[in-house]
Amino acid sequence: MFVSYFLTPLFSCILAWLFIPLMRKIAFVIQLTDQPNRRKIHHQPVPLVGGIAMFGASWLAAALFMHQWGDLVLIKNIFVASFILLIIGTLDDRYDIRASFRLVVQLLLAHCVFDAGVRIETFYGIWGIEELSYGQQYWATILVITGIVNAINLMDGIDGLAAGLSLVSAVVLAIIAAQTGHENVFVLLLSYAGALVALLRFNFSRTQKIFMGDAGSMTLGLLISVVSIRLLPTGAEGRPFSWILIGIISILVIPVFDALRVFRKRLKAGVSPFHADKTHLHHLVLFLGLRHQTVSLLLSAAALAIMVIGFCINNVAGLTWAIIGMVFVFYAGTSILGFHHQVIVWRQKIRLMEMQR
């Protein structure tokens, strides 16, 4: 059994490593590629097959190494929902379908997940809120799932970022799954972790570069959100659960709060919240002059750091303050980076103004 816990990620990694080059070639034929433009950094078309390869490799490996068939309903639901999102995402990557259609699909899938019994039932006393009513459970679950799916999608802006953060999330959630006896979920997460390692290798490659595309980022978002909700402690398990909450919240702070921050700014500026620009957290970090790989690594490390901070505050001041602390650290960091960005932008503007007269 323990041997399979090593073999699962290894196998999925090897499978993805084999799938990706093959799918790269197919991608160029069917034009499933990301075309360069003024806003993007790459200069050549890049295949958008990382998500498909990762999906295939992860689920194949997971199917091979899952021991028991308990929790099968949850696994099947995740598979079906992920598969649907994979198709929608691939169509979007190829044909650029409307955002509203994608959102409707996400909402429907979130509804199905709720219907299958995966739901947020309580707020665990955060801000004094305990059990939620049925309606509140519904809307909280829908909001969280669609929010996280889109947040991870928005994080996919530079090489290795969405994959790196998702890898951190998969590992943290896998630890939580192992500790709480969700064995099949644990195997599934290990499988995804292995495939993500392979994906990162090709994502960072100069000669064989691939992107995961919306197909990959949305399926990862769905996996993370559904598993996170599933692993939320029910209180009947009889063990301290704040560490679980902190682990889950910490991996979501960066993608979710960055999306909220950017949406707020765009709305304040009078533009659509989905208007593409360069104001995400990873753009702000790039302004420090770092390479993509370094930025991705830094932000993944930042997610872990936020978790550690959350644990420390929780030990001293409890769960609510731990959450406030984690969010505060995020906003302090983004404020400093945003400030630095403004300084750089104005320095460039002034240089132009100085040479114009």
Place this chain on the structure above:
Amino acid sequence: MNQEKTQKKRIAIIGTVGVPANYGGFETLAEHLIENMTDHYDITLYCSGKKYPKDVRKASYKNARLRYLPLDANGIQSIPYDTLSILHALWYADVLLILGVAGAWILPFVRLFTRKRIIISIDGIEWKRDKWNVLAKWYLFWAESIAVKYSHIDISDNEAIQDYTAARYGSLSRIIEYGADHTLKVPVTATDTEQYPFLARPYAFKVCRIEPENNVHLILEVFANAAKLPLVIVGNWDKSAYGQDLKNTYSQHPNIHILDPIYNQQRLDVLRSNAALYVHGHSAGGTNPSLVEAMYLGLPVLAYGVSYNRVTTENQALYFNNKEELKRQIADIYTAKLKTIGQKMERIARRRYTWPLVAQKYGQLVAESLEIAQKPSVFTRISRLHYPDLLQKGAAHLRY
């Protein structure tokens, strides 16, 4: 009531090292404001106790009261220096005239809790200067925004900086430059020639802080190989590794005369006013006092082609943007050309850069600050109206 009406308004001048002026542009400005405004206003000026030891301190100077603080007016200490000056001035002043943005962080509270009028001069775009480290730049960048937002009137010393404040803040910044009529054309004596043999022949002159953004290295390199004119350059060479390197490289060069800082105005004017050409390499900082002084002395100017210098000289000087252009300009100069440019510079300076004019403008701003309720914006009122209303009335095309 009559006594209230005739009582002079009280102004606190904050942010300078102090008077008598020995240190720089703001100090010279402060001294001339005192000279020209104490008839109409009751002025108190804050000075740095670190630069004016107890034995030289005065209770008043040219009818202005002096107050000393045991802090440096520059560097990191400028923040508490300006802050404490502002807090002290709140007890008596009607108008706070603040030179520099170091203490700007406290201005929101001043506006919130008092009815004091705030006039602030933001100097050049200080946060952009290479001499500051990252944290200092960040603080000045933020402080500048606070200064402009929470002052009743903000002052730039250059039209190019006014463009910047309009673009960044939407603020209608007032332009008040510097005076230069304190400088003198001093004839050369035999003693001077004995001390400075280069005075016997035409030479180019430059006086500045020895910093990379003043293009000192570029100018030295070109003049080292320029046969036409030797270069006399005065600056604080030993203050930095950059300056020390340049001094070591060029001090023995036959065409370059490197001099340490000269604080005596007359000695400086001897060297400057008798130059054949003034070279100005500043690339930052708005209107530079040394440039306007050179203009007032009727020197032909060869300046770095940045917007601030062009605005200061009304695009009538000679300009360079790189080594090649500087070489070309030097090669093309001749006496008649230099004479014409010098005359133009002098006419501009006499029209724009005199202390009575500067003091008059400050006086007008003080009077205005006491009357205005709100700082004017560069945006028209129409741009602040509700867009759908404008659209309905067929006036949406007028919106900024």
